[in-house]
Amino acid sequence: MRALYWFRNDLRLNDNLSLNLALEKADEILFVYIHDTSNDKYSSWGFKKMGEHRKLFLSQGLKELNQNLGEYAHSLNIYVDDSVNILKKLVIKYKIDTIFCESIEAFDEQKQIKSLSIMKIDVVTYFQSSLFVENQLPFDMNDLPDVFTDFRKTIEHKNIKPNKPVSILEKIFKIKSIKDSKLVELDTKFNDYTKSSFPIMDKKFMGGEKSGILYLKKYFQSNKAESYKNTRNELTGINFSTKFSPWLSLGYISARQVFFYLDQYENNIKKNESTYWIFFELLWRDYFRFIMIKYGEKLFYKRGLNLSKENIKHDFTRFESWTTGKTKNKFINAGMNELRSTGFLSNRMRQIVASYLINELGCDWRAGAAWFESKLIDYDVYSNQGNWAYMSGCGTDPRGGRFFNVEKQQKTHDGNSTYQLFWNSK
Numbered sequence: 264m265r266a267l268y269w270f271r272n273d274l275r276l277n278d279n280l281s282l283n284l285a286l287e288k289a290d291e292i293l294f295v296y297i298h299d300t301s302n303d304k305y306s307s308w309g310f311k312k313m314g315e316h317r318k319l320f321l322s323q324g325l326k327e328l329n330q331n332l333g334e335y336a337h338s339l340n341i342y343v344d345d346s347v348n349i350l351k352k353l354v355i356k357y358k359i360d361t362i363f364c365e366s367i368e369a370f371d372e373q374k375q376i377k378s379l380s381i382m383k384i385d386v387v388t389y390f391q392s393s394l395f396v397e398n399q400l401p402f403d404m405n406d407l408p409d410v411f412t413d414f415r416k417t418i419e420h421k422n423i424k425p426n427k428p429v430s431i432l433e434k435i436f437k438i439k440s441i442k443d444s445k446l447v448e449l450d451t452k453f454n455d456y457t458k459s460s461f462p463i464m465d466k467k468f469m470g471g472e473k474s475g476i477l478y479l480k481k482y483f484q485s486n487k488a489e490s491y492k493n494t495r496n497e498l499t500g501i502n503f504s505t506k507f508s509p510w511l512s513l514g515y516i517s518a519r520q521v522f523f524y525l526d527q528y529e530n531n532i533k534k535n536e537s538t539y540w541i542f543f544e545l546l547w548r549d550y551f552r553f554i555m556i557k558y559g560e561k562l563f564y565k566r567g568l569n570l571s572k573e574n575i576k577h578d579f580t581r582f583e584s585w586t587t588g589k590t591k592n593k594f595i596n597a598g599m600n601e602l603r604s605t606g607f608l609s610n611r612m613r614q615i616v617a618s619y620l621i622n623e624l625g626c627d628w629r630a631g632a633a634w635f636e637s638k639l640i641d642y643d644v645y646s647n648q649g650n651w652a653y654m655s656g657c658g659t660d661p662r663g664g665r666f667f668n669v670e671k672q673q674k675t676h677d678g679n680s681t682y683q684l685f686w687n688s689k
């Protein structure tokens with residue numbers, strides 16, 4: 264069988280169940296990555312879907328993926344095109360029997376799969392970006408608890424554990440592969456990331472499977488996990504939270520690999536409330552994935568899941584003051600400057616600036632989500648849409664949305680204004 268393996272947000276060779284499935288079934292493979300041109304177009308909010316920071320982190324990882332495939336005498340064929348269009352052409356050109364890829368359960372990505380199916384192209388998808396696979400869950404997706412705590416307690420009570428990560432199949436050594444394109448380099452810009460909490464020009468933070476695994480190993484060789492819960496809400500620097508999210512988002516590493524290292528650390532070095540809390544946060548990540556599977560496109564509606572929120576307003580001038588770091592609040596401006604210039608923002612600052620946009624500037628939460636999509640290195644459709652909907656009361660928050668008192672937050676997290684001065688200075 265002739266297969267096309269379409270890398271999406273799973274840019275790795277190991278613990279890639281979907282890739283292993285393709286290897287198992289095929290005799291010959293065309294390895295493909297497509298930078299969809301929709302990423303470079305301006306959305307209705309007025310900016311590109313994929314900004315320069317994520318594009319750089321992505322292009323680093325694509326180069327590495329090509330090298331990693333090269334170790335098995337294969338290469339990655341990269342295209343900048345409309346995904347469906349180029350896949351159709353490749354299927355015809357190389358008489359491909361089946362396309363294999365990971366399943367991304369979000370609106371646009373599902374639409375791509377539907378379009379291929381309408382053209383009678385055989386596509387085998389596999390959902391693999393979570394800790395738990397769907398058949399491990401003790402409930403049917405339609406009965407997934409809407410409240411995170413109920414979801415977490417059920418998983419913990421039943422002591423359900425993620426499956427062990429798997430290596431790439433030995434067959435990668437002998438399978439034939441097709442070479443179609445020259446290595447396309449995405450057009451990228453280099454910024455000064457020295458002030459960043461995730462400095463992607465530093466070798467230790469570059470995109471790629473090997474860099475990701477090395478970072479993961481080093482994290483658990485240090486004792487950072489033991490104090491994670493005490494430091495996770497800090498705002499600046501490379502040491503305060505795990506920083507796994509950028510690697511997880513593009514699939515350079517898998518959630519199961521993170522769990523595996525965490526589990527070893529707990530068994531061999533130390534287990535405490537902090538190490539548990541890393542698992543707790545990974546559960547949030549899974550929960551937002553499953554919530555999107557359950558509710559689908561509703562999570563992208565203005566009202567989200569909340570019928571009473573149809574009248575949400577938007578103000579483009581106030582929104583622009585937020586994106587450009589020119590609001591009346593210096594603490595908020597600092598956060599927005601950090602995000603715009605580096606592509607990273609701590610979880611606490613994400614919550615504070617999101618609350619400010621929704622509750623104090625009276626803007627549409629989907630505009631905020633779109634801005635995060637454009638700027639974040641770790642943009643992940645499930646976590647981003649899920650958190651924004653949750654914050655705005657259009658998601659599954661049982662309290663109906665979150666309000667962060669900016670003054671109080673600043674006193675607690677930046678009492679001496681170090682953060683504010685750091686990101687507001689030229």
Ligand code: FAD
Nearest residue numbers: 504505506507508544545548610613641642643646647650
């Ligand atoms: P850690 O604190 O070290 O957490 C460990 C891991 O747990 C993270 O890598 C992440 O995978 C997961 N995690 C932690 N918090 C959350 C959460 N609230 N929701 C889902 N997963 C979580 N995260 C993204 O990966 N991509 C996004 O696009 C994204 N958008 C967000 C938008 C808003 C408005 C908010 C409030 C949060 C968003 N988050 C997003 C979640 C969270 O802020 C980041 O995952 C976290 O800050 C990444 O840093 P870390 O890896 O050091 O996290």
